[in-house]
Amino acid sequence: MIDFTKFEKYSKAGPRYTSYPTAPEFKESFGEKELIEKYKSADSSKPLSLYIHIPFCRSACYFCGCNVVFTSKEDKKTRYIDYLEQELKLISKYLDTSRKVTQMHFGGGTPTFLSPQDLKRVIDLVKSTFTNFASDAEISCEVDPRFFTKEHMDVLKNGGTNRLSFGVQDLDPKVQAEIHRIQPFELTKNVMQIARDAGINSINIDLIYGLPYQTKESFLQTLNQIITLEPNRLAVFNYAHVPWMKKTMRKFDESTFSPPSTKLEILKDTIEFFTSHGYKMVGMDHFAKPDDELFLAIQKGELHRNFQGYTTKGGADLIGIGLTSIGDGEDYYAQNYKEMDAYEAAIDSGRLPVFKGYQLSLDDKIRQFVIMEMMSNFALNIKRVENKFNINFKEYFKDDLPLLDEFIEAELVTISDDKISVSQTGTMLIRNIVMPFDAYLKKVPESNRRFSKTI
Numbered sequence: 001m002i003d004f005t006k007f008e009k010y011s012k013a014g015p016r017y018t019s020y021p022t023a024p025e026f027k028e029s030f031g032e033k034e035l036i037e038k039y040k041s042a043d044s045s046k047p048l049s050l051y052i053h054i055p056f057c058r059s060a061c062y063f064c065g066c067n068v069v070f071t072s073k074e075d076k077k078t079r080y081i082d083y084l085e086q087e088l089k090l091i092s093k094y095l096d097t098s099r100k101v102t103q104m105h106f107g108g109g110t111p112t113f114l115s116p117q118d119l120k121r122v123i124d125l126v127k128s129t130f131t132n133f134a135s136d137a138e139i140s141c142e143v144d145p146r147f148f149t150k151e152h153m154d155v156l157k158n159g160g161t162n163r164l165s166f167g168v169q170d171l172d173p174k175v176q177a178e179i180h181r182i183q184p185f186e187l188t189k190n191v192m193q194i195a196r197d198a199g200i201n202s203i204n205i206d207l208i209y210g211l212p213y214q215t216k217e218s219f220l221q222t223l224n225q226i227i228t229l230e231p232n233r234l235a236v237f238n239y240a241h242v243p244w245m246k247k248t249m250r251k252f253d254e255s256t257f258s259p260p261s262t263k264l265e266i267l268k269d270t271i272e273f274f275t276s277h278g279y280k281m282v283g284m285d286h287f288a289k290p291d292d293e294l295f296l297a298i299q300k301g302e303l304h305r306n307f308q309g310y311t312t313k314g315g316a317d318l319i320g321i322g323l324t325s326i327g328d329g330e331d332y333y334a335q336n337y338k339e340m341d342a343y344e345a346a347i348d349s350g351r352l353p354v355f356k357g358y359q360l361s362l363d364d365k366i367r368q369f370v371i372m373e374m375m376s377n378f379a380l381n382i383k384r385v386e387n388k389f390n391i392n393f394k395e396y397f398k399d400d401l402p403l404l405d406e407f408i409e410a411e412l413v414t415i416s417d418d419k420i421s422v423s424q425t426g427t428m429l430i431r432n433i434v435m436p437f438d439a440y441l442k443k444v445p446e447s448n449r450r451f452s453k454t455i
Contacts, residue, residue, distance in 0.1 A: 030357030240452030
């Protein structure tokens with residue numbers, strides 16, 4: 001029996017490390033000019049991964065931290081697609097769009113809030129711009145079951161979609177009412193059947209623990225219902241409470257949240273539940289069936305992490321398309337404007353709508369490699385780092401490694417001459433364990449860190 005109360009001290013503000021350096025470090029000094037240079041000088045043999053952001057939702061889910069536009073007006077959606085078309089034309093001026101595409105992901109917002117006709121238009125625009133999709137390209141879309149029909153499924157299937165991610169979060173009626181997302185189990189079951197009937201063999205379900213009024217018992221009931229749907233993958237996220245960024249989160253009574261020790265118990269129960277039902281834990285918050293390529297990648301130590309979470313498609317340049325989307329390459333990040341007016345104004349003036357970004361230094365790239373490896377595979381091959389960057393690992397990180405001592409003493413981490421390994425319990429605290437390698441975080445007093453709590 002693990003005493004999780006002793007881990008409550010680790011409940012502190014910290015990044016999720018979908019990037020390193022993290023988004024707060026992005027600078028406006030990296031703009032269109034810098035991104036064009038990256039596009040023009042890119043290795044044409046490197047594949048591309050595309051992320052298309054569809055920002056629209058009909059109403060707010062109070063837990064959501066995404067950048068969304070609330071609307072039901074068709075003209076707003078049509079106008080946005082017109083601007084996506086212009087952005088794609090601008091991208092094709094500077095980027096070799098004949099490069100092989102190995103991954104395309106539609107995120108939001110709610111991509112399927114678009115009508116099937118509008119969704120088809122977006123897919124056609126992207127595919128007429130990027131003409132070289134790999135035969136095994138992963139084409140995925142985030143789906144809100146409340147806005148999904150067979151007509152949507154037909155459009156996605158005809159567009160090559162082979163992976164869907166359904167947002168569920170929690171099935172308890174009291175929790176659903178509090179988070180402003182009423183979604184009966186039967187609704188989710190029915191739309192998943194639509195996907196299965198269309199031949200979609202890879203379906204992910206998103207859940208969130210740490211929501212208001214959740215208990216160990218209520219979340220276990222959700223898990224018991226979800227398992228009957230036999231998803232191929234699950235993402236079980238720790239609710240990120242950032243009310244200073246998202247006003248809707250201020251609607252929650254924080255006294256209804258479980259304490260950190262209970263959240264860890266819920267996570268432990270979740271891990272045990274899914275592993276007992278034949279799933280394998282992948283990364284810090286994903287589960288996959290043993291024959292899923294996500295799990296096979298972690299077995300080979302080839303799992304990667306980016307802004308969409310965990311992926312098997314490493315080594316590709318990520319091209320962000322649409323409002324607030326983020327792209328990255330070997331040594332840079334670039335983010336589009338977050339406000340629609342600024343996004344449209346840039347495109348109207350013939351400019352790529354990049355708002356800010358970051359040019360990585362060699363130190364950034366070394367730390368990025370270390371953090372992403374540990375976030376993905378819960379282990380680090382020290383010799384591999386030394387050979388890749390021509391450094392003496394323990395000398396290079398001599399000021400950082402002592403910060404791992406408390407995790408070693410707690411038997412959460414072990415370090416040998418050639419490997420850092422994280423224990424099974426340590427995986428639940430992986431964000432804390434990699435934070436000592438974050439050079440930027442050390443410069444910000446803990447009281448000033450604007451991130452969600454790690455637990």
